[in-house]
Amino acid sequence: MSVLEARSLVKTIGTGRALRTLLDGVSLSVGPGELVAVLGRSGSGKSTLLHLLGGLDHPDAGQISVAGEELTGRGRRRLPAIRMRHIGFVFQQFHLIDELTGAENVLLPTRLPGAPAGGARRAAELIERLGLEPVTAHRPHELSGGEQQRFALARALVNGPELILADEPTGSLDVENGDAVLGLLRDLPRRAVVIVTHEPDTAAIADRVLRLAGGQLLADGRGP
């Protein structure tokens, strides 16, 4: 059974003569343990697709389900709960909170209302697994880019989501740190991972590579 199921997604932006169709009938299915990379140029609609898949934005048409839960048609109250339990986000800019240490940033989602129990234990395990123990008490500005992205990855994983959505996860990292982060994403057990990127090298680690162009999602055919 797929963790992520998206069918016939349509998304337009602008109105009148400025109307632009970013996604035109996009469908995507990702199973557990599968890593899918979506390649595309800047402005091709990659991030928009990721936002739709994560319930951060609404499609004009089409349906999305994550871990068996339908996202489309859900109200604003229900969507956050689905995101909390089933979806983790990794951003290019990390978006760690300045006032919190690395460990506290990881713990933040566990303190949200309705978060699953056992967050502290899972956070400790993730910090250990991602090799962040020596820098748990450091604030974001005291961390390297790689360390910041690993903390951001731990934060995305701490509530045990089945789906990880990563938007240009190596875009702000050097090659070495970028590779390390990709390796971690590659080795996530039992999780469906979708990476959007414009870098073919990043996409190279994926089980399946799809190309987004002209609003259509096409098989790239360069997967392993």
Added chain:
Amino acid sequence: MSAPRSALALALEGLRARRRRAVLSGLGIAVAAATLSVSVVIGYGLGTGFHRATAAAGLPDVIVRFDPQAAPRVAARIAALPDVARYALRLEVTNVGIGARGHQRGDAVAEVLDAPGTHQGYAVLSGHDLGDRGSDVLVEQGLASAWGLALGDPFYVDGLGPQRVVGFAEGPDDVGYPLGKPRFYLSRPAIDAQLGAQADPRVDLAEIWLRNPAYLSEVLVQARATSFGLHDIRFATRSGLRILIDQAAGIVIDLLVALSLIALMTAGVMLAVSARAEVQRRLGAIGVRRAVGATRAYLTVAHALEATLVALPAASLGVLLGGLATVAPAGRLETMLNEPAPRWALAGPLLLAWLAAVLIPSAGAAWPAWRAAGRPVARLLRGADVASSGAGATTRGGVPGSSPRLRGGLVALGARMVAARRARLAVTIATLGLSAAFVLLLLALASELSSLETDPGALGKRYALTAALPPSAAARVRRIPGVLAAAPRYEVQGADSFDLGETIDVIAYPGDHTTFEAPALVSGRRLRGGREAEVGAGLATALGLTEGSTLALALADGSELRLRVAGVVSSLDDDGRVAYIPASALLGPEPAAPSAIAVVLAPGADVSTVLAALTRLGAAPTPVSTAVGRGVPLVDVLRTILRAIAIVDGLVCLYALVQACALTVQERRPAVAVMRAGGGGVGAIVRLLAGAALAIVTPAAVIGVLLERGVLGPALSHLAESYATLPLGAGPAEILAVLAGLALVAAVAVVSVALDAAREPVIRGLAT
């Protein structure tokens, strides 16, 4: 494009991009401008009211009241005085029945003018003055407003029948209706023309204008010396009247001025920090503009213009609304005080208030822009963040090898976020603390007014009743069940021998007067010897008396008493112009001094039983009136004003908290967006902002309570101590009310900002 037009275009562009922020800033400016406007309308109106009234009415330098005498006799006495420029005589008839427009009163005061014409000590506001003929009356403006009288209306006067209202007048020698009794003016020649001339026309009031008011004291001394044949003389000087009127308005004006300063400071500071945050966020854009050649002055002007464009309509709206909301109640208060409304004289002060409300926000925006634009362009382009999360990183949240912890969760995170802007946090706390302190002060004052209105004991009066019985009846009264103590209470009017304009209410008891009246001792000690006096704080202030001074009392029969001041007490009676002396000292020169039996009731005594027993003794018992009993309408107006100030103060608090929460959310949009992307809903944002609000409100509440109890309350008590002891330290009930109010304001701010933040698409926050 010219530089000014280009700067204007940049400012407009900034406004379009930040509409919500502009609206919030505009609201803050409008609140501050409205507060200023309220302060100006009330403060200026009351502060200058007496001056306007005396100028309009031509108030005499001295008003002399005495027992009714033949007018020619009084005229002869006045003619003997030096330096008299002119005078007017009238008969003041009390308890006159009147009726008009369906209203009736039986306690009106008819001012019968002996020779109507100019210089009667009142101003005719509309209609015309009285003449020698016709059934005409001039009605005091307060009465006319309360009864809805119009010129030409019939006005029924007991004994005269229907008269015609020919004008409305204000006489600043007394407060107006309903604060005072209803008053109207009649012409004696006109009455004589209607009813036939009296053989021996009498007068009981003389208004005297001097050629040189500097000689007032000398004239008063001379008046006392040549007043033989006139009885029960009481003098009222212009300065004495002014003190009386000003005391009512003084506290209100002080409060308003202080509050408007706080509101202005709040708005100014909040707008300045908001502008600074805005500039900080736009450092990159400022850097780019500097890099392509924009001057520092150009960028500063653009930011100032942006703030001015917000401030102009907001300040105009605020000043207009504040003015409109206050002009009517202020006018009512002024009418009660028999003072004309300032009308167009308000335009100048209101314009100044409007200018302040525009210039302060503009300057608050220009200054950080000027400072930011002066930084090196390279630094600006890096857009260095203002977050104070740099050096000094802590190990909070866990040490290597230990289980990670996030103490306090989202609430603590919110507190830490708001604390990251230390200067802003300090200013917001200070603002809120001051506002809370002022609300506490207002509540304490309102509570004090209530206790003065309902509890004579608040003034130190321990007797509950007086009975019109001779002193010898005291023993019989004491035997009535339920009576704890009874003694003759002598009360006469005296004057200071050195300054005859200062009338003094002289009260005397045989033995310890504190059994019956124990007004709080401000300084010195209680009476011990037979030649000592306790004087009211108002009298002590007026005459410069202190412990050990000599009080020289001129009594009505011309005799003089010299007493040593043992202590100064506070009393609201007669504005604190009272002297407590031993009965033995008074009865020597005035053995027939008027008296009544003062009765102290035993705890739990049945008042009706005691009243019935006193009536059986032939007395007409009278319950003790409270200090403000006669001035209930004034107290009501004061309460209304205090309530209005408290509401505005509450709005200031709300604005400060909303601004603090909104700025926190605005500056931390990515953090909030990440939290929402991770599953945080409105509840999570509420918790985050609750932490921010708690970090502000908790210290502010502590500061507010300490400030009120330690500084503001004692300071205002000190202001009022010349005529009363007002213990203005807030009690537990007031403190609880303010804490609840702060919690409510914080809740409103948190929920409104959280709902607003939750409406923003998550992806927009992530894109910041």
